[in-house]
Amino acid sequence: xxxxxxxxxxxxxxxxxxxxxxLEAGRHKKVITRFPPEPxxxxxxxxxxxxxxxxxxxxxxxxxxxxxxxxxxxRFDDTDPIKEDTLFEDGIQEDIRWLGFDWDxxxxxxxxxxxxxxxxxxxxxAGKAYVCSLSDPEIKEYRGSVTTPGRESxxxxxxxxxxxxxxxxxxxxEFKDGEHVLRGKADMSNPNMKMRDPLLYRIRHTEHHMTGxxxxxxxMYDYAHPISDAIEGIxxxxxxxxxxxxxELYDWVVDNLIDYAKFPSCPHxxxxxxxxxxxxxxxxxxxxxxxxxxxxxxxDDPRLPTIAGLRRRGYTPESIRAFCTSVGVAKANSTVDMAxxxxxxxxxxxxxxxxxxxxxxxxxxxxxxxxDTDVEELxxxxxxxxxxxxxxxxxxxxxxxxxxxxxxxxxxxKDYFRLAPGKEVRLRYAYCITCTDIIKDSNGAVVEVRCTxxxxxxxGSNPVNRKVKGTIHWVSARHAVDAEVRLYDRLLLEEAxxxxxDSEFLHxxxxxxxxxxxxxxxxxxxxxxxxxDRFQFERQGYxxxxxxxxxxxxxxxxxxxxxxxxxxxSQKK
RNA sequence: UGGGGCGUCGCCAAGUGGUAAGGCACCUGGUUUUGGUCCAGGCAUUCCGAGGUUCGAAUCCUUGCGCCCCAGCCA
Numbered sequence: 256x257x258x259x260x261x262x263x264x265x266x267x268x269x270x271x272x273x274x275x276x277x278l279e280a281g282r283h284k285k286v287i288t289r290f291p292p293e294p295x296x297x298x299x300x301x302x303x304x305x306x307x308x309x310x311x312x313x314x315x316x317x318x319x320x321x322x323x324x325x326x327x328x329x330r331f332d333d334t335d336p337i338k339e340d341t342l343f344e345d346g347i348q349e350d351i352r353w354l355g356f357d358w359d360x361x362x363x364x365x366x367x368x369x370x371x372x373x374x375x376x377x378x379x380x381a382g383k384a385y386v387c388s389l390s391d392p393e394i395k396e397y398r399g400s401v402t403t404p405g406r407e408s409x410x411x412x413x414x415x416x417x418x419x420x421x422x423x424x425x426x427x428x429e430f431k432d433g434e435h436v437l438r439g440k441a442d443m444s445n446p447n448m449k450m451r452d453p454l455l456y457r458i459r460h461t462e463h464h465m466t467g468x469x470x471x472x473x474x475m476y477d478y479a480h481p482i483s484d485a486i487e488g489i490x491x492x493x494x495x496x497x498x499x500x501x502x503e504l505y506d507w508v509v510d511n512l513i514d515y516a517k518f519p520s521c522p523h524x525x526x527x528x529x530x531x532x533x534x535x536x537x538x539x540x541x542x543x544x545x546x547x548x549x550x551x552x553x554x555d556d557p558r559l560p561t562i563a564g565l566r567r568r569g570y571t572p573e574s575i576r577a578f579c580t581s582v583g584v585a586k587a588n589s590t591v592d593m594a595x596x597x598x599x600x601x602x603x604x605x606x607x608x609x610x611x612x613x614x615x616x617x618x619x620x621x622x623x624x625x626x627d628t629d630v631e632e633l634x635x636x637x638x639x640x641x642x643x644x645x646x647x648x649x650x651x652x653x654x655x656x657x658x659x660x661x662x663x664x665x666x667x668x669k670d671y672f673r674l675a676p677g678k679e680v681r682l683r684y685a686y687c688i689t690c691t692d693i694i695k696d697s698n699g700a701v702v703e704v705r706c707t708x709x710x711x712x713x714x715g716s717n718p719v720n721r722k723v724k725g726t727i728h729w730v731s732a733r734h735a736v737d738a739e740v741r742l743y744d745r746l747l748l749e750e751a752x753x754x755x756x757d758s759e760f761l762h763x764x765x766x767x768x769x770x771x772x773x774x775x776x777x778x779x780x781x782x783x784x785x786x787x788d789r790f791q792f793e794r795q796g797y798x799x800x801x802x803x804x805x806x807x808x809x810x811x812x813x814x815x816x817x818x819x820x821x822x823x824x825s826q827k828k
Numbered sequence: 829u830g831g832g833g834c835g836u837c838g839c840c841a842a843g844u845g846g847u848a849a850g851g852c853a854c855c856u857g858g859u860u861u862u863g864g865u866c867c868a869g870g871c872a873u874u875c876c877g878a879g880g881u882u883c884g885a886a887u888c889c890u891u892g893c894g895c896c897c898c899a900g901c902c903a
Contacts, residue, residue: 267842293903335902391901400899402830436901446831448898457901476903499832500898526833528896533839539903581851583841585834588896592839595852605865641865672863681861714861726861794862822863 268584270525274312274491278320285323286316287490287520290351290358291332291480294343294464296539297554298350298562300575300596301530307579308527309493310356326359328487333365334479336463346554350562355572362487364479365465370516371474371482372426375437375455377515379418384455385411386421387438394436397443398451404444405451411440425458428471432458439478441507449504453477477501481508485518492522495529496586502526530582531590534745534765535560536752541760550764557813558746558768568743569789569799569815574603593745597816604789604797604815609637612650612683612728613792613812614776615740617657619732620674622688624707625654630733633714635684648780652685655732657776659795662727663704665693670825672725674704681726683793687712728793735776738810740798742770775812783807794818 277283288309292302313327329351333339351358378384387410389397399405413421425435437456445451455478460471474482484492492505502524513521531537536545537560545551551558557568565575578599582591612635630651637646658674667675674680679689692705712721746768752760781790785807789799796817805811 291903295903332903338902394901395899398899400830403899404830405899433901448831451899454901459901473901475901480903494903496833497897498903501903503832528834581840583851585841587834587841589840592852595840598852601864610862610864639862639865640860670863683861685861687861723861725863728862791862791864794864796864818862818864820863825863 268527269586270308270491270493270527270584271312271315273525274316277490283490283520285320285325285490286312287324287326287328287488288312288493289328289330289362289484289487289489291330291364291483291494292347293332293335293338294340294347295335295338296343296543297346299537299542300532300560300562300565300578301537302350303354303562303575304530304579304582304584305493305495306351306354306356307576308584310351310358312491312493313359327356328360328362328489329358330362330364330483330487332476332480332483333363333463333465334474334476336459336461336473339464341464346563350566353566353572354562354575360487362483363465364474364483365463367479367483367486368466368470368474370486371479372472374482374512374516375474375478376419376422378439378455378511379422379437380415381511381515382415382440383511384437384439385413385418386425386435387411387452388435391433394454398448399443401448407443408438408452411452422456425456425472426470428460430458432460434458437472439504439507441504447500447503449477449500450507453504477504478508481505481522481524482512482516484522485509485513485516485520488519489522490520492524494524494526496526496588497529498524499526526586527584528586528588530579531588532560532593532596533590533750534593534747536746536760541752544758544761548758548761550761557741557743560746567802567813569797569813570600571603571607574600577603590751600797600816601818604791606642606644608789608791608797609646610639610791610793611637611781612730612778613738613740613781613790613795613798614657614659614728614730614735615742615772615792615795616660617730617774617776618660618663618701618704620656620658620688620704620706620729622654622656622706622708623691627654629654630731633684650684650778650780651731651734652682653731653733656682656729657732657735658704658727658729663690663701665701673727674706674725679709679723681712681723682729683726684714685729686710686714687721687723728795730776730778732776734779736779736782736810738775738777738781738812739804740772740775740812740814741801742772742814744768744770777810777812781810784810789815791818 290309310327317325387408397406436454438452441450443451454475456472459473462468505524555563555567578596632649634647635650638644662673664675676690681687686708688706688708693701694703696702747763748765749763784800786800786802786805797815798812801811801813
């Protein structure tokens with residue numbers, strides 16, 4: 256792993272504490288984790304937290320326990336054939352690899368369907384499971400509520416022989432969907448609803464993307480997951496908080512099977528708080544709704560917190576890993592500030608992205624005392640003094656240039672360092688210019704600024720006493736490369752999406768989350784930029800040539816993140 | 829009126845009886861041809877509240893309060 260953005264001295268959390276404890280007590284000699292996504296959607300940054308945790312632990316402990324067999328599996332939790340697809344598996348694998356991780360073994364829960372079936376028969380034989388023929392609504396009714404105990408199913412007392420016969424016929428396809436289910440015989444009055452005779456198998460006459468038409472009964476998550484873990488020898492099964500109630504059932508399954516199945520490990524489940532970010536949505540349902548409702552341009556829309564979206568937006572894997580490390584792992588529900596993510600990408604790109612000049616909202620400047628026929632090739636460093644990297648390019652300087660509209664003000668406040676009538680600014684890597692006149696259109700808007708330049712301020716030959724506070728970026732009009740630039744901002748207007756179950760959160764979408772600029776002027780050197788190239792557009796932010804739409808000669812850039820802007824901040828007050 | 833969890837600075841988060849780490853954000857000053865970076869400094873007498881135990885409590889006890897999760901043949 257090549258994490259350079261943040262190298263925490265010692266990252267510890269309650270899960271690593273547990274692992275250390277288990278190791279010291281001799282309960283385990285190796286650590287095996289797994290990342291178990293359901294292949295029914297795309298990964299988002301919340302998954303990245305889990306990926307960093309599970310794969311990160313394997314990496315760390317493999318170093319501490321070489322040759323121990325410490326590892327992390329990728330396992331697709333594919334127990335519901337209705338929602339799952341190979342397409343998603345490919346995307347998930349790509350995202351994990353892109354994040355910088357590799358799995359020690361790729362598995363599917365469906366690899367174990369035959370074993371699971373065998374174990375189910377064992378459970379029946381042991382009197383721990385039965386075929387229940389209650390209807391869906393009846394099962395719900397018998398389950399009781401959180402405040403009232405459930406009632407036992409009338410089918411609970413079926414004989415082992417009858418149960419086995421029925422279960423085999425379920426497998427053979429003799430029954431329709433919903434006619435029977437296999438249930439664990441646990442405790443209908445358990446205050447933990449998950450323990451009220453949990454469903455283990457349901458009938459689904461649906462082809463599975465891995466097993467095809469082999470099965471028409473499929474195991475439920477609560478049954479399949481602990482078994483998959485145990486078969487793979489998982490030692491620490493890490494999941495999110497909403498599964499806390501399921502842990503008792505997880506243990507029930509393992510306990511009832513471990514002697515019979517001779518599992519290589521007795522896995523235990525530990526839960527941590529999932530990641531939430533403000534000003535965006537993280538749930539599969541909402542992400543799906545945004546994509547299918549065409550509110551964004553697909554799963555990799557840079558407005559989305561999906562891994563694919565962040566990648567296209569220009570986030571680096573290092574920055575996402577650093578972010579996951581920085582937020583920690585704990586059990587308190589929390590919502591991390593987007594500013595923390597933004598810090599991580601700025602921090603990473605600061606020393607990775609070469610600086611270039613680009614004018615996003617151009618304003619023409621004519622330098623009246625500069626000969627129209629002249630062109631000067633000025634040296635411009637790709638790196639600021641504080642980044643220890645070499646590299647320069649030439650930027651052409653001419654009589655007509657573009658500057659940023661925001662860098663000119665008719666009536667500026669005292670602390671405005673940029674261009675204004677009668678005021679002087681430094682052009683980055685070039686001369687100082689002074690505004691002598693302005694040209695307005697019929698509406699009174701400034702369409703052109705006239706300036707004079709001071710030949711004495713040529714870079715490298717500055718007059719000693721020259722104090723010019725402001726430096727602005729610019730691009731030679733004659734040499735500028737036209738480009739489209741997509742300015743991205745937070746997805747939502749509000750910190751938290753409205754909680755409603757309906758599509759209410761759609762009203763909270765920030766209409767300016769994407770702003771497309773079509774008249775941008777880039778410095779000449781950017782004409783040949785390749786998709787995926789990242790730059791800092793000086794004074795503005797970090798940008799990446801879009802992986803899909805940018806072409807050499809016709810660049811399209813995405814804004815990854817703005818630079819911090821203390822001027823803008825002070826102006827808001 | 830059930831059960832399982834959680835409550836430490838605006839946002840994360842260490843801390844597990846010895847007198848509140850760190851990061852983000854924010855504020856101040858310095859450096860600076862990016863109002864960026866970097867550097868220096870500031871930012872919880874207090875840990876959801878109230879009692880109690882103790883020489884000493886965020887950490888132990890009691891008792892309130894608040895928030896999250898569980899009644900899919902989803903995961």
